[in-house]
Amino acid sequence: MLHSADPIVAIATATGRGAVGIVRVSGHDLAPLAVALCGKTPPPRQATYLPFRDAAGAAIDQGLAIFFPAPHSYTGEDVLELQAHGGPVVLQLLLARCLEAAATIDPAQERAVLANLRIARPGEFTERAFVNDKLDLAQAEAVADLIEASTEAAARSAARSLDGALSREIEALAETLIELRALVEATLDFPDEEIDFLSAADARGRLARATAAVDAVLARARQGALLRDGIQVVLAGQPNVGKSSLLNALAGAELAIVTATPGTTRDKVGQTIQIDGVPVHIIDTAGLREAVDEVETIGVARSWAEIERADAIVFLHDLTRLGDAGYDEREAAIAARLPARLVAEGRVVDVFNKLDARPEAAVDAGLLISATTGHGLDVLRRRLLDLAGWQAAPEGLFIARARHVDALQRTRAHLGNAAAHAEQGAAALELFAEELRLGHDALGEITGAFVADDLLGAIFGRFCIGK
Numbered sequence: 001m002l003h004s005a006d007p008i009v010a011i012a013t014a015t016g017r018g019a020v021g022i023v024r025v026s027g028h029d030l031a032p033l034a035v036a037l038c039g040k041t042p043p044p045r046q047a048t049y050l051p052f053r054d055a056a057g058a059a060i061d062q063g064l065a066i067f068f069p070a071p072h073s074y075t076g077e078d079v080l081e082l083q084a085h086g087g088p089v090v091l092q093l094l095l096a097r098c099l100e101a102a103a104t105i106d107p108a109q110e111r112a113v114l115a116n117l118r119i120a121r122p123g124e125f126t127e128r129a130f131v132n133d134k135l136d137l138a139q140a141e142a143v144a145d146l147i148e149a150s151t152e153a154a155a156r157s158a159a160r161s162l163d164g165a166l167s168r169e170i171e172a173l174a175e176t177l178i179e180l181r182a183l184v185e186a187t188l189d190f191p192d193e194e195i196d197f198l199s200a201a202d203a204r205g206r207l208a209r210a211t212a213a214v215d216a217v218l219a220r221a222r223q224g225a226l227l228r229d230g231i232q233v234v235l236a237g238q239p240n241v242g243k244s245s246l247l248n249a250l251a252g253a254e255l256a257i258v259t260a261t262p263g264t265t266r267d268k269v270g271q272t273i274q275i276d277g278v279p280v281h282i283i284d285t286a287g288l289r290e291a292v293d294e295v296e297t298i299g300v301a302r303s304w305a306e307i308e309r310a311d312a313i314v315f316l317h318d319l320t321r322l323g324d325a326g327y328d329e330r331e332a333a334i335a336a337r338l339p340a341r342l343v344a345e346g347r348v349v350d351v352f353n354k355l356d357a358r359p360e361a362a363v364d365a366g367l368l369i370s371a372t373t374g375h376g377l378d379v380l381r382r383r384l385l386d387l388a389g390w391q392a393a394p395e396g397l398f399i400a401r402a403r404h405v406d407a408l409q410r411t412r413a414h415l416g417n418a419a420a421h422a423e424q425g426a427a428a429l430e431l432f433a434e435e436l437r438l439g440h441d442a443l444g445e446i447t448g449a450f451v452a453d454d455l456l457g458a459i460f461g462r463f464c465i466g467k
Contacts, residue, residue, distance in 0.1 A: 008120035012466035018086030030078040036101035076132025123463025137448030153277025157399040165398040224400030230279030231388040237316035239287025242353040245371035414439035
């Protein structure tokens with residue numbers, strides 16, 4: 001995404017009817033546009049009630065106009081917001097009027113740039129806030145995360161990131177590395193000095209403290225990423241073991257059809273629930289067996305595809321059928337096909353359902369539950385959080401993304417390499433310095449100090465239009 005200086009306009013509220021709708025304009029020197037639409041330039045940062053007029057002077061609507069002169073605005077440019085009644089036709093008329101007025105403003109007023117007014121791309125307002133140093137990249141991403149938050153905990157954590165909580169952590173780490181890099185570079189610039197830099201500057205101690213600080217931020221970032229992205233859990237098992245009943249019980253709603261007929265579930269049914277504020281995406285799948293028709297064959301194939309993509313699997317068993325002819329053999333065949341990575345990481349939970357029908361049942365390993373009565377569901381919820389790696393949310397937890405975690409992991413790896421070079425003494429000082437530089441650059445990717453245009457395009461392109 002390449003930044004453009006063209007003025008931009010968009011409807012900033014969600015599609016559909018509502019009490020209020022907003023048309024937002026950002027650009028350089030928007031005062032003439034405000035006059036064309038409102039008859040005057042509204043006082044800075046004051047809501048002014050007035051009519052929005054078409055080219056003939058007739059009122060399109062009555063509403064509030066707010067003018068934010070640069071640089072004291074969201075984007076750092078002039079911003080004009082028109083708050084009208086939230087009907088889609090009204091907002092489209094206002095949008096069209098903005099474009100029309102900009103195209104017809106007298107160029108003699110030296111406002112010819114307004115003639116380039118165009119519809120904003122997704123995320124372009126926030127992109128301009130980033131380019132104009134109103135937000136760093138982590139804060140800009142937090143804008144989208146706050147809008148998309150699926151739980152209260154995620155929303156509060158996104159608000160903290162927007163306020164700069166994550167950025168301040170990263171800046172503190174970066175400052176530590178800058179100081180250490182400066183010492184190393186100074187030593188490299190004066191190689192003839194008979195000073196053991198690594199000892200005199202306590203380089204190893206500084207590096208160890210920096211590494212511990214990165215580990216602490218990385219642990220919190222992983223928790224923040226979990227709050228944002230959640231964990232995908234697939235309910236797997238033979239037909240009629242209670243997968244759909246368990247989905248309904250966890251969701252607290254009748255989402256999936258439950259019958260005694262094997263093969264009732266033909267396609268996946270998903271629902272996001274929250275456990276301690278963590279989004280858990282539960283997917284109910286078709287029963288795993290030799291399909292009896294083409295539709296079920298497709299459903300079973302999709303079940304295995306979801307199992308391959310899962311973060312964790314709840315392998316559901318039927319207590320009332322244990323020991324039945326062929327049942328245990330089919331269970332073993334399913335277990336043998338489960339993804340080896342999930343089995344090795346302990347991310348397959350054996351859950352034995354229908355305890356209400358066999359209350360005397362006991363198993364060597366796994367959880368005993370009843371999707372009908374709810375017995376054991378709290379234990380299952382806690383187990384899912386454990387699989388996700390969730391810990392009790394510390395005070396002030398910030399939202400984070402997978403790319404933030406990846407950047408911190410790379411920083412950690414580079415610091416580990418630097419520590420190894422430090423053990424080699426002055427002979428490896430240049431390698432020590434290079435690893436510090438690479439670690440510092442990885443941190444810079446989080447806040448946007450070092451960022452490629454294609455990454456900006458990927459980030460802001462996922463925003464909604466008007467934000």
